[in-house]
Amino acid sequence: MDLLEPTRYAFYLLFTGDPALWRIIFTSLYCSLAAIALIAPPAVALGFLIAIVSFPGRRALVVFSQALLSFPTVVVGLVIYMLLSRQGPLGFLKLLFTPEAIIIGYMVIAFPVLVVFTLSAVQGADPRVHETARSLGARRLRAAWTTLFEVRFGVMAAVVNSFGRVVSEVGCAIMVGGNIAGLTRNIPTAIALETSKGEFAQGIALGFVLIVLALGVNVALSVPQGEGGMK
């Protein structure tokens, strides 16, 4: 099977500004970036808290959050579908089969990922970071910020990972988005469609497009990540 031709064609469409392809790309980026931007602050904060506050059941909570990483995204999609369905409790919002529904799903999927990896990064930080900040007069919030900044490599890895998860998942996006052309079709659901048509090469070409986009996003995200964390 020839991969070169479809890939070249996909990039050709990309650069000639094929509106259908760009619409798909836009939906992918818009939904995943919006979801991460919305959910990262609370999730990172929670991961930080679990890492530094010790309370009974903390260890169990950590293991449970880790287990949530195994939750299939399509099940997240199913649950959100049932909530957003016209008959569901949130049906009145009319969010089903819209990009916003996908964003909600992505937020749910990204949440445990961000919590677990922020936790892991903060856990690995030198406890003196937080103490030094506090001792120099930083209030709780500011000290937390300083600590997160010291482990920025790990926190950005968490963000990058959650982005990777949502931007490449298909189960939830197809379930709550409906894979509607021109509205909720994004790169993975488009790949699913190509695959279901037997157009495997096209699917792989779209995968390459996604990787190039992800590379761009990661380069952008790696600027704040910096060399600071590198020893």
Next chain:
Amino acid sequence: MDLLEPTRYAFYLLFTGDPALWRIIFTSLYCSLAAIALIAPPAVALGFLIAIVSFPGRRALVVFSQALLSFPTVVVGLVIYMLLSRQGPLGFLKLLFTPEAIIIGYMVIAFPVLVVFTLSAVQGADPRVHETARSLGARRLRAAWTTLFEVRFGVMAAVVNSFGRVVSEVGCAIMVGGNIAGLTRNIPTAIALETSKGEFAQGIALGFVLIVLALGVNVALSVPQGEGGMK
């Protein structure tokens, strides 16, 4: 929609030893655990190496590995499908639509996850860990092992995350495994099937079964993770 009933039924089947359900569970666990067991050693080693050896292009390699986290699993599935297909270069192995094909796919999916998060964990480690080990006479390999043991919390987070990724993914497993009942059907592909049949509640119930399993695996994995990393 009633969730309680199907969930109760799923767990009923589980405990009454319904062979079809247990077969699905077995496939899920066998493929994901085998893949992680096979790929974790080289991937963790590579992540370690990238973290401690500095060479030109290292930073670019890190960003690239992170971008690989965004690669849709179905595309991994497509590529492996084409390799294992009858006309493909590895067709003579007759691996397509077998659990072993799924294992190969899982290994490819887990690889960058393990590399990136091992890297991130080792990066965050105190550089004196490795130096102390070396200075006390540990050879390279042993010193690496000691370092990984010191950051075991992070390394286990990497393992747990890669397990979560593969055990919940559907694109690759369905593509190279074929979702064959009694052979390559696993929990996520069974969920996909239930979903396509409109049996949403059944799908969600299977999702709960998966979470319970993941919890078990995570508890088992968290024993070596230990409190050591907790400060």
Next chain:
Amino acid sequence: QELRLGTTYTVEDSGLLKVLVPAFERARSIKVRAVLAGTGQVLRIAEKGDVDVVFSHSPADEEKFVAAGFGVARFDVMYNDFVIVGPAADPTGIRGEKDAVGAFKKIHARRAKFVSRGDDSGTHKKEQFLWRSAGLVPKWPDYLSTGQGMVRVLLMAGELQAYTLCDRATFSAQRAKAGLEILSSGDPRLRNEYGVIAVNPAQHPHVNRQGAQAFVEWITSEAGQHLISNYRIGGEQVFFPGAKSRR
């Protein structure tokens, strides 16, 4: 107000949807959002009122859907037929068999490799109907129940050099890739009916009743039927207009 059309992958995969939707949008100035899903899934989301009109091919389920009050009425739109395909070598010798049930009996007798959709789709329902008609229960090691879409099942059958039941449109589109041949066709029991149903506004007051009505009218009208009969895959007609004069 836009119209939400719930339809199955088979319709999209054949390429027909890309012809029908824009034509309808132009004809009636109604924006269509096509939601794609498996057959069971389409009916389920329609049942919950999340789409306005359904276009699928599983007559038995569709009748049940209407009977339960979820749909206003079911109308025939078009049909094609299913074909039994398999490897050129045809180890069970069903080539040219006009009787689909007879062909299935031979496959069963030889315990030949057979890939089943296994997903309760229209195609799967048809397959089950044929096994039932043959008085057989399909259960042997090389009878593979896969739970996948038509194209993937066809390609799987190609990979495994197995038999399968496939609709003609999909087979025409994938013939080259699958490397299988039509071995048995023409039995009237292999007819594949596509129908359209407007979701019942009595159950779901919020649905786009006018839009759904317009779609049902248009697709069963002269214009819609004409488009269907003119649609070609590789020069081959794969759908046949089937709308009876509307009751």
Next chain:
Amino acid sequence: MSIVALELKSITKSFPQRELLRGVDLALQSSNSYVLTGDNGCGKTTLMRIVAGLEPASGGAMRFEGVAIDLRRYPETLRRMLVYVHQQPYLFHTSIAHNIAYGLKMRGVPKHQRELLVGEAIAWAGVGHLTDVLPHKLSGGEKQRVALARAKVLRPRLMLLDEPTANLDSDARRQTLALIETLRHEDVTVMIASHDREIIAMPHVERLHLEAGRVSAA
């Protein structure tokens, strides 16, 4: 007229396996300097960390400048009045200047004034030639100097210095002794945990000895 800056009443600290502090009573007069001596592991660091609100005490009471301090809900305002310098200081992985500026920023000192103070502090620490070196690359003594400068620049009411001279060369040690002398005149109370004979022998520095979980003047 001597005001009590810090008063501790029967501070205790125990671990599951052992009782480290068994009732520390202590009163530090304002603007005086104290050196806390005691064997390794006797609890000097722990005691200072309790005072600084970095670790909970198991029991006891504390008053700062006459005000009772709830050790379980350590007040934010108190954190701005005292500063603790770790035995092995941690420098943020940013820059020397950012490290020294950090506490000033927290106190809302305006930028131009901050820059002035940071410049002075860098010169005092003798690391002017290292401003573009990442803080974690500094030598042990340099780190300690920067940490000291970072605390000194805040002019707190009470300074808790944990073995401040442990890694210092003779010049820096002399400078630190001078700093302690200066702080005394600037109305800053200083408590130093140290094994350094020069510090212990300093004039105007009162000696406190921690042994068997209790503090006694020595």
Next chain:
Amino acid sequence: MSIVALELKSITKSFPQRELLRGVDLALQSSNSYVLTGDNGCGKTTLMRIVAGLEPASGGAMRFEGVAIDLRRYPETLRRMLVYVHQQPYLFHTSIAHNIAYGLKMRGVPKHQRELLVGEAIAWAGVGHLTDVLPHKLSGGEKQRVALARAKVLRPRLMLLDEPTANLDSDARRQTLALIETLRHEDVTVMIASHDREIIAMPHVERLHLEAGRVSAA
């Protein structure tokens, strides 16, 4: 009959911004003890780390017991012959006993002998009452003692001690001085980087001074 244990020839080390070591020449006689003095940041730690193979030199040559050492491909065997104790030692997050046993394990010392040696070392470090405390909870001085014990137990040919007494109380310091004395008689060469006057003033300890990137006997 004095054998040269370690010989350094024009060792240099430069950073993009500065030249730290400008050609260090050095010869340590076997079984002798040396103290390396010099201002903070003069390069003591860096020099010892180069010798221990923890950091690359920019240039120069090294011989150990007469054998030329390729500093770019630091030989594994040499690692077993010398041991470097960090200025701020790191203890593995396992247990005190495991920390001390680590180097012995690497050298293949059998279990029963290892246990014996570890027991002795724990007693020497005076941390027998802390065996069930996690190493990172130890006090600064306790950590330094354990690190010293962890190195001492290996009986290397050359010991590089970076400020070993910085956080020690007077007892432990005395004990360390005694250790240095003992090692001299046990045919171990010792090099100590230190600002500690007591160490610098020890009899039988030769003084080396690092200044402006060069070492001179002082």
